[in-house]
Amino acid sequence: MNAASLTGMTALSIGKDIRLNSAEELEATLRHIGATRYHSLHPFHKLLHGGKLNKGQVQAWALNRYYYQSTIPIKDAVVISRFRDRATRLEWRHRIEDHDGDVGSEGGIERWLKLTEGLGLDTAYVESTEGILPATRFAVEAYVHYCREKSPLEAIASSLTELFAPNLHEERIAGMLEHYDFVNPDIMSYFKRRLAQAPRDAGFALDYVKAHATTPEQRAQVCNALIFKTNVLWVQLDALQHAYVEGHIPPGAFVPKAS
Numbered sequence: 001m002n003a004a005s006l007t008g009m010t011a012l013s014i015g016k017d018i019r020l021n022s023a024e025e026l027e028a029t030l031r032h033i034g035a036t037r038y039h040s041l042h043p044f045h046k047l048l049h050g051g052k053l054n055k056g057q058v059q060a061w062a063l064n065r066y067y068y069q070s071t072i073p074i075k076d077a078v079v080i081s082r083f084r085d086r087a088t089r090l091e092w093r094h095r096i097e098d099h100d101g102d103v104g105s106e107g108g109i110e111r112w113l114k115l116t117e118g119l120g121l122d123t124a125y126v127e128s129t130e131g132i133l134p135a136t137r138f139a140v141e142a143y144v145h146y147c148r149e150k151s152p153l154e155a156i157a158s159s160l161t162e163l164f165a166p167n168l169h170e171e172r173i174a175g176m177l178e179h180y181d182f183v184n185p186d187i188m189s190y191f192k193r194r195l196a197q198a199p200r201d202a203g204f205a206l207d208y209v210k211a212h213a214t215t216p217e218q219r220a221q222v223c224n225a226l227i228f229k230t231n232v233l234w235v236q237l238d239a240l241q242h243a244y245v246e247g248h249i250p251p252g253a254f255v256p257k258a259s
């Protein structure tokens with residue numbers, strides 16, 4: 001089967017029946033996976049960006065996403081640890097600085113805390129991660145484990161969801177500013193900044209997998225890494241939907257104040 005015949009498939013898994021014979025077929029398949037599985041398609045995002053959530057539900061989203069954000073540099077340190085090749089480590093290193101910042105310069109985690117603070121959440125509570133959903137913790141930890149245990153190629157490939165993030169961030173900035181009176185450009189600065197950072201990161205990762213996955217088996221591994229990661233993102237929104245839209249908040253998780 002070639003990449004072109006994937007178009008229109010709804011349930012995609014890369015098994016022995018799919019043979020990707022070139023870097024171009026690999027890229028087409030990765031883009032198909034993004035178009036059919038990225039969490040931009042999740043109903044919770046439709047509610048978030050369409051102004052259909054109340055403030056407590058938006059708080060729950062930002063609180064849970066903090067765990068993802070603050071784990072990304074830990075994940076990236078794991079990715080770096082997989083490479084003896086200095087050039088790859090050097091290239092990957094800026095990702096940690098993008099999130100952690102540097103002496104005297106703000107990073108993404110601080111920008112995320114501006115968002116949670118602007119939404120009225122106590123920063124110490126957010127940083128404690130005490131109120132997050134169990135599913136958030138499990139999904140995010142699975143991502144770190146994946147990067148530690150799979151091949152270095154798969155560790156890099158699992159970051160490829162970022163190819164699809166800028167469109168989603170554009171939609172989020174516009175939608176949240178338009179629909180929520182408790183949101184302003186200042187607290188959305190995290191996403192504005194990512195619009196510049198993500199394409200560079202995703203571009204490197206895409207070039208890397210196209211150059212280093214040289215067999216159909218390795219190309220299938222790259223695709224499966226992206227599928228794994230879309231699942232990591234999707235289940236986090238499933239859990240938010242179940243808890244905060246359908247009302248089944250697990251014991252111990254954040255309970256929004258009645259507004």
Ligand SMILES: O=C(O)c1cc(C(=O)O)c2c(n1)C(=O)C(=O)c1cc(C(=O)O)[nH]c1-2
Binds near residue numbers: 160161169
């Ligand atoms: O808001 C989003 O939907 C979203 C998605 C993703 C992603 O696709 O993994 C990332 C981010 N944001 C993000 O801000 C970010 O820094 C980031 C790093 C990574 C990664 O896997 O290394 N993904 C993402």
